[in-house]
Amino acid sequence: MALIVQKFGGTSVGTPERILNVARRALETQREGNSVVVVVSAMSGVTDNLIKLAKAVSPAPTEREMDVLLATGEQTTIALTAMAINAMGGKAVSLTGAQAGILTSGVHTKAKIENIAPRQIRNHLKDGQICIVAGFQGQTLEGRITTLGRGGSDLTAIAIAAALKADLCQIYTDVDGVYTCDPRVVPEAKKIDIIAYDELLEMASSGSKVMQSRSVEFAKKFNVPFEVRSSFNNNRGTIVKEEFIGLENVVVRGISIERNQAKVTITNVPDRPGTASRFFTALAEANVVIDVIVQNISVSGSTDISFTMNADELEKLGGLIDRVASDVGAGEVIKKSGIAKLSVVGIGMRSHSGVAATLFECLGAGGVNIQMISTSEIKIAVIIDEERIEQAARLAHEAFGLSA
Ligand code: ADP
Ligand code: ASP
Ligand code: MG
Numbered sequence: 001m002a003l004i005v006q007k008f009g010g011t012s013v014g015t016p017e018r019i020l021n022v023a024r025r026a027l028e029t030q031r032e033g034n035s036v037v038v039v040v041s042a043m044s045g046v047t048d049n050l051i052k053l054a055k056a057v058s059p060a061p062t063e064r065e066m067d068v069l070l071a072t073g074e075q076t077t078i079a080l081t082a083m084a085i086n087a088m089g090g091k092a093v094s095l096t097g098a099q100a101g102i103l104t105s106g107v108h109t110k111a112k113i114e115n116i117a118p119r120q121i122r123n124h125l126k127d128g129q130i131c132i133v134a135g136f137q138g139q140t141l142e143g144r145i146t147t148l149g150r151g152g153s154d155l156t157a158i159a160i161a162a163a164l165k166a167d168l169c170q171i172y173t174d175v176d177g178v179y180t181c182d183p184r185v186v187p188e189a190k191k192i193d194i195i196a197y198d199e200l201l202e203m204a205s206s207g208s209k210v211m212q213s214r215s216v217e218f219a220k221k222f223n224v225p226f227e228v229r230s231s232f233n234n235n236r237g238t239i240v241k242e243e244f245i246g247l248e249n250v251v252v253r254g255i256s257i258e259r260n261q262a263k264v265t266i267t268n269v270p271d272r273p274g275t276a277s278r279f280f281t282a283l284a285e286a287n288v289v290i291d292v293i294v295q296n297i298s299v300s301g302s303t304d305i306s307f308t309m310n311a312d313e314l315e316k317l318g319g320l321i322d323r324v325a326s327d328v329g330a331g332e333v334i335k336k337s338g339i340a341k342l343s344v345v346g347i348g349m350r351s352h353s354g355v356a357a358t359l360f361e362c363l364g365a366g367g368v369n370i371q372m373i374s375t376s377e378i379k380i381a382v383i384i385d386e387e388r389i390e391q392a393a394r395l396a397h398e399a400f401g402l403s404a
Contacts, residue, residue, distance in 0.1 A: 002167040003035045003125070007135065007157035010044035011174040012231035013077050021231065023084035023092075025172075026130050030090065037121060037131045037160060040081055041153040042073025063108035067137075067147045070109075071097070074134035074153070082132045092130040095120060097137035097145075100160065104138035104146045111138060111146035113155065113218075116163035133160060151212030158215045162222040169224055171211065172231035177238030178203070178210055180402040181255040185393050188403035192253065194239045199253045199345055202379045206343040207258030216240070243347065251348040251355060252400040257389050258341045261291070262311040263371065264321060268331030269305050271298040275328050276305060282324050288313050291341070292374040292383055302331075306372065308383055311337045339371065340389040343381040344396055356380050362399035368392045 006029065008022050022038065030036045042050075050069050054061045061069075078094035085092035101117035121131045135153025138146050148155050154171060161169035178200060179189040197220035204213035210228065219226060219240065229237025269275055276295065283290055293307045314335060325333050349355050356373075359380055363370060368391065372383035384392055397403060 001033055001035060003037070003164055004029055004168045004170065005037045005039065005157055005161040005164070005166045006170045006172060007039040007153060008041065008231055009153065009171075009173045010041045010046070012172050013040050013042075013081065014044040016080070018231075019077070019080050020084050022081055022172075023088055023090070025231070026081075026092070026132075027085060027088055027090045030130055035125045037125070037133060037164065037166070038081065039133045039135045039153055039157040039160060040074065040077040041135050042077055046073040046076070047150075064144065067108045067111075067145050070147050071134070071137040071145050074136050078132045078134045082130075085130055085132075090130060091128055092132055093124050094132045094134075095124075096134050097156065098139035098143075100131075100133045100156075101163075102138035102156065102159070104140060104148070106140045106142075106144060106146065108144075109147055110149040111140075113138060113148070113159050116159055118160065118163050121160070121164065149212065149214060151209065151215075154212040154215035155218060158219045158222075158224050158226060161226070162218070162224045166224075169226040170237075171226055171228045173210065173228060174230065174232070175210065176230045176233070176235050177228045178208075178240070178254070180253070181393055181397050182208065182210075182257065185257060185390050186255075186397045188394075188397065190403060192238050193236075194241070194244065195253060196243045196247055196347055197240060198243070198378060199347055200240050202343070202345040202376070203254050203256045206256040206341060206345070206379065206381060208254065208256040211240075248348045248351050250346060251352045252344050252346040252402065253348075254345050255393055255396050255400075255402070256343045256345065257393050258343075259386055259389060260311045260337075261308050261339045261341055261383065261386070262314040262335065262337040263306060263308050263339050263383065264314065265304060265306040265334040265336075266321070266325050266330050266332075267304050267334070268302040269325075270329055271301050271303045275330075278328050279305065279321065279324050282320060283309075283317075286317060286320060288317065292372050292381065294372050308339065308341070308372065338386045339383055340386040341381050341383055342389060342392050342396065343379050344400065345379045347378050349378050349380070358399050359396060362395045363392055366391060366395045368395070
C-alpha cells in the first residue's frame with residue numbers, strides 16, 4: 001500500500017462540480033489500495049477577494065489579522081471536499097494547518113515551516129480516512145494562525161509529503177504540467193516531461209508561477225520528487241526531481257517572464273568604499289527584495305548604480321532612496337516602472353557556449369532593446385520594456401527551438 005499526497009490548486013476546486021471531481025479522484029486513488037492525503041487551496045479568486053475585503057475596512061491591516069482572514073479560504077475548501085467524499089460513501093476528515101501539525105515561524109503572511117508533527121494525519125489514515133488538509137496555513141508555537149506566502153499550498157503539499165515520507169506527491173493544477181514557457185503567453189509552448197529541481201527553481205523564482213518557488217526549494221532540500229499534472233484529464237504530467245543523466249543535452253529547458261518590475265538609477269554616486277552599502281542596507285531594512293544590480297565604471301570619481309525590484313515595492317518605499325542619495329552626495333535618482341524580466345533557464349548552459357549570443361541576437365533582430373543583463377550558472381536574464389515582454393518570450397522560445 002502506497003501513501004500518496006495530492007494537492008489541488010484554486011482552479012481545480014473553483015466550483016462545487018470541481019470539488020466533486022477532486023473527491024472522485026481521491027476516492028479512486030484510495031480504492032486502488034493507497035492511503036491518501038489531499039491538500040487543497042482556497043477556491044479560485046477567494047484569497048484575492050479576502051485581500052480586497054481587508055483593504056476595504058483598513059488601509060493597513062495588521063498582518064496577524066490578515067492571516068486569520070486569509071486562512072478562512074482554505075478552511076472552506078477542506079470542509080467542502082471532506083463533505084463531498086463522505087456524500088459519495090467514502091470516509092474523509094478535514095484538518096486545518098494547525099491540526100495537521102504544521103508549526104511555523106511567526107512572520108505573518110510569509111511564515112516559514114519549522115516543523116511538522118503529523119500525528120493526527122497518521123491516526124486518521126490508520127482508520128482508513130482520507131485526510132483533507134488546508135494548504136497555505138500553519139500555526140506558531142504560541143498558537144497564532146500564520147500563512148506561507150502566495151501560492152503556499154504547494155509548500156504545504158511538499159512539506160507534508162516529506163514529513164510522511166510519502167511514496168508519491170502529485171500537484172494537480174489547471175495545465176498539463178510545467179511548460180517551456182507560460183502557455184498563456186507562448187501558445188506553442190511544450191510540456192516538459194522531466195525537469196531538475198534547480199531548473200524549476202530558477203524558473204519559479206523568475207516568474208513561472210506554476211509552482212511556488214519556496215516549495216521547489218523545500219523539495220530540493222529534502223529530496224521530494226513530485227509530479228505537476230492537470231486535474232482535468234489523466235495525461236502524464238511533469239516529473240520534478242534531482243539531476244538525471246542526459247540533463248545537459250538540453251541547453252535551454254524553459255523561459256520565464258516577470259512583469260511589473262521597476263528600475264532605479266542613481267547617477268553620480270561618489271566612488272568610495274561603503275557607498276553602495278548605504279543604499280542596499282536601507283533597502284534591506286525596508287524588507288525590499290532587490291533583483292538585478294548594475295554598477296557602471298567609475299568616471300572622474302563617481303559612478304552610476306542601477307537596480308530592479310517589484311514595482312509595487314518601489315511605490316511603498318516613498319522617498320527613501322532619494323534621502324540616502326542626498327545623504328551620500330549622489331546626483332539624480334531616476335525611477336522607471338513598466339519594465340519586465342525575461343529569463344532563459346537550463347542546466348545544459350553549464351557546458352554549452354553561445355546561449356547569450358543566441359538570446360541577444362534574436363531580441364536584436366526583433367527590435368527589443370536590452371536595458372540590463374544578469375547571469376547565473378544556469379540562467380541568463382534581461383530587463384526590457386514590459387510592453388515587449390510577450391514578443392520577446394516568443395522570439396526566444398523560437399530561437400532556442402523549444403517548440404520543436
Ligand atoms: P494553482 O491554482 O493550481 O496553484 P497556478 O495558477 O498557481 O495554479 O499555476 C498554474 C498556472 O501557471 C497556469 O495556468 C499557467 O498560466 C501558469 N504558468 C506560468 N508559467 C508556466 C509554465 N512554465 N508552465 C506551466 N504553467 C505556467
Ligand atoms: N490560496 C493561496 C493563494 O491564493 C494559496 C494557494 O493557492 O496556494 O495564494
Ligand atoms: Mg499555485
